[in-house]
Amino acid sequence: MSPTTCHGPDGVELSREAAWVLHAAVLDHVERLVAAGRSPDRAVTILDRIESCEPLDAADRDLVRDALSTYDAPDRDREPVASIRAALSTPRADRR
Template sequence: MTPPTTDGPPAPTTSREEAWVAHAALVDAARNATAEDPAYHRPIESIERGAALDDEDVALLRDALVDYLGDAPVRDRAPGRALLRRTDDATDARSRRA
């Protein structure tokens, strides 16, 4: 199957495992964020709904994954790395469009 040719935002995850890792990383980041920074709530809600992330949310997810994967449980590492690669690609594509 060929990938879609749209420039729209990527789907947040491609498997339940990736959705779990994305959710865990974002919740961890939200816990460590200041009370004045509710930015992580939006991508968490998108992940829970299975909705696509906008560019800003992809960047938040990427940053959350970088922090999370350093101490992630072994079961989360492979799906987390796959998701991190895709968020890196999406972030790079965004910077090329800008």
């Protein structure tokens, strides 16, 4: 039996490319927090969740949206950024 492939956090459908862009945006956010002398702990926790395919709660999603909105994405990453934003806006199937 082959292992399940993870492309980002649970509950957010992403392509492999989009998952890498999400990772890059949140990592960039962490680096900017450190450069500004602010604690990156929350963002690092979210980065760990993304890497381990754990679900993101509402506050996590807000931070990720903020990271995406301030990420100076290269041209090749602009479309994946848009698709990630759309995926984050889609309600999770297990919510009611």
